[in-house]
Amino acid sequence: MDIGLNALAGLVVGIMVGATGVGGGAVMTPLLVLLMGVAPNTAVGTDLIFASVTKAFGVGAHHAKGRVDWQVVRRLAAGSLPAAIATLIWLQSMESAGDRHGLIVAALGAVLLFTAVAMASKPFLAKLGKQRRLADPTRFKKYQRPLTVFAGIALGFLVTLTSIGAGALGAVMLLFLYPLRLTPAKLVATDLAHAIPLALVAGAGHLLIGNVDFVLLGQLLLGSLPGVWIGSHLGGKLPDNVLRLCIALVLGGVGMRLVST
Template sequence: MSLDAPTTLSGLLVGVVVGLTGVGGGALMTPILVLVFGIAPQTAVGTDLLVAAVTKLFGVAVHQRHGTVDWQIVRRLALGSLPAAALTLAWMQWSGAERVGDGLIIKAVAVALMITAVGMLLKSWLHQVGKRERIKRPQWFRRLQRWLTSVAGAVLGVLVTLTSIGAGALGTVMMVHLYPLRMNSHKLVGTDLAHAIPLALIAGLGHLLIGNVDTTLMTNLLLGSVPGVLLGSLVGTRLPMKFVQGAISIVLVLVGVKMLMH
């Protein structure tokens, strides 16, 4: 295996962002691989999923030591996301969708980026709506909370398996709405990272079996992303998170437009 410095540096930068916010793994890495390095979209998706699974494992280790992972919410999300990911992979294999044209994959990634950006921009508003409903109708809200969490997980499972995008950004948006009184910013990041690991692993292994993973590319990305996520997780509490996530939202919109025009 040959070391590729630009690829490793890209992994480092994306790893830092993931460690800081829990957001931006697939949403940043997949477009970088396609637009900057010219990697085939289906290979970018499959490779990024396995990179994300390993990278986020190190981030979760840091958050677990600080007690910022809510494992009950992780289980509820996984109840929906893991079966959805497995069914999506089965459909891709059965229908031949893994061999779909690059143009369609790029458009799917672009749409996922747009949805992710909108979700991040509406995050504060959705948190307030959830908080109001939680206080006004607590019993009704709590009764639906568990099942809606699994439904949200299922949506993430399909989206992440197809595009590698959504586990972080959309996952955190869904959690602030469904758990407005329970989640602070640090628990949000830790819980999101913990849920993303099994989801990305199952989806990534499925893509590996299909043939959509470049192991040399994956290794170079991991050489950068693992130290990056550790650094981001350690210093995340010292940065203004609203500013960071707002900046990421703007970047995602611009990248999404670029991919639609690709």
């Protein structure tokens, strides 16, 4: 494996994670599978550990600025962590490693396409959430907590299976559920903070299954740790519309490539 190339990949993804909360799985896992030839289950397991360490550095910078809404993090984790454990048990119960590989590749493509659509629809969903919040605040708040837990369940399943969703999909879900409470900076920080325990639990399970390449992990972290620090200081300074559309196009293209394999 090319250490320089892997470190460069980690740097680019680290900057994306720090600045937008997106990229830990949505970019890194397809990159490992399509360009570096890493087995899908190993790519998912290694990326989950990579994401947990990388995002921890990003959250440190955001937490120091008071951007993390820990109550929202707890609500998401109440659904995502049990769902992650259940998904790991299901994956372990699959008799054939080949079955797992095929399932993960198909799921990667489908989740990337869904993520691309969700990101492209972000302004519409944000507007819809704000309208519902202002039209009937009592009813909206009544369902806000259980819907957040349910969102966590969906993220726990998707992240454990594909390592994708904690950043991109999580941010879109939170934007709809908390349109007034979470500013753009708080949205990124809160989404990152939730992704850490989820990635740790899911990554630990994949580690036990034998899906983590520690040499590759170390090389990726060489670039990602300085990258996420750079990205966390760029957050809020980059044009959101341009970033969102560019990322959505990239994810959609990669998703189509995986679905067609």
